Amino acid sequence: MGIVTKSADAPTFEEYAGSAWPSLYRYAYLLAGNHADAEDIAQQTLVKAYRSWSRVERSDSPAAYLRQILTNTYLSQRRPKARQLELLTDAPPEPGHVTAAGPEDRMALWPSVNSLPPRQRAVIVLRYYEDLSEQEIADVLGCSRGNVKSTAHHALKSLRAALATQGADASDGREN
């Protein structure tokens, strides 16, 4: 297989992609919220990285470069949730049928992260999963720190509101 490589001790693109695939996929899933879109986004990221491999390879952190490509790929697409519904259902969606029941559904916040707008969701995943600072997130998204701050603020506010609603629903359930 023809591989773009600079020197004998540098990893080939294939080697690098193989080692990066699991973490790329996990990050893509946290953004997209479903396997089909996660796989699409991670695949597209690898294709783009392949085309720019000389630049990726020369960068200080290829992992950060790929993360940026993946984030932009996710934000540039049609909203994955809408596409998921269109692809997987023939009938109109019913309440609670967006994701299959499982451990994820019993989590307090993950289902609500799924319904955040794409940019808010990206900020939340970069901050609380990738553990990036506000400045690093701003670099990934190509925006100001202030913008990251306000986006995170709106996202956390929505998540708190969702938690409060869950609490109220649980109380209602107990009363009934």
Added chain:
Amino acid sequence: MPVDIEETLARELREVAEGLSIPAMPRLPEEPTRPTRSRQPLLAAAAVVAIVAGAAGVVATLPDSRDAQPAGTSSSNPTEPVAPIPRSATTLAHVVDGKLYVGDTEVAGTWWSVRPAGQAWIAYRDDYTWWWGRGPQPNELPNGEDVTPKISPDGRYVAVVRVETGEGILTVVDTRTGRNVDGTPTNFGPVKWDVGAYVVAVTDDGKVVIRRGNGYLTWSQELVADTLSGQMVFAATSAGLVAGDVDGGQPYLASISERGALTRVGELPEHDDLAVSPDGAWLAWTPIGTTGGEVTSISSLEVGTLEGEQSATLTAPDGWQFKVRTWVWEDDNHLISTVTDDRGRERMARCRPLPAQCQLIPID
């Protein structure tokens, strides 16, 4: 017990990620490709790794400068070469000089307007009837006096309310199957003749918001009455519902629950007319007070990212004006609109936000 939201988020995201079953990595390209800015080689590379056709289409239309740029740079970097605006005819349904075109096909009849969404559209014919399509074949909607259907941002659903003998009847059509969604038509009760009832929004997941008099109803498999308190809904977009407070203030984006409760999810500029790109990233709007009433055309549109980092003004091509409420995002990077000149002639124009530019689409 109070929840530490940040700690919970970090833990749950980690648990979700660690619990995933990772699929095998896709097959990689067989041969190295040379860096290029043209569209065709990228399509070829995408085909080699067997990416699904829909995803490849998305890749092919993305500007490279946004996909693989160093941190902190902008797609509007003036030193970057800028791809020309495509000159090909639009595939979105559009009306020019009363003719409705879907792709290359003219749909029979004379038409006032069309609203494309995804691969579907709704259009208003000069006999005061509404039709929908997914392709050039028109399908009639339930019609009647003061009927105004709405289409979901992704084009999957069309919802319409018709008042029959004083009762409101909601019909929701799934444009993919061509059939009414289960549970509709549904009668939602009396509608006073002097206040009426109409659909204000239908979302991509099939929730319908109906205005009846001064109140709102939400339908999502079943009807929930009087859902909004002190809030108003104006439209559905790919970024969420356009909403506002009854007592004024800035409009905002909101999500809606199954019970019809709104949650604010983002800010919006004050506007008369608003269009949101399919990915929810770009807005195009007319400032408040500019396109209401009898205004039929306008020389410029404001565009900006939802998060507000980038903005620009789109000016119609020389000698032309944007025909009011005909502009729509063709994809995540381009907006199309019917334009009209001072002699009433009409053409189609295509614009891009960065760098802001509009040009007439050549006539074949």
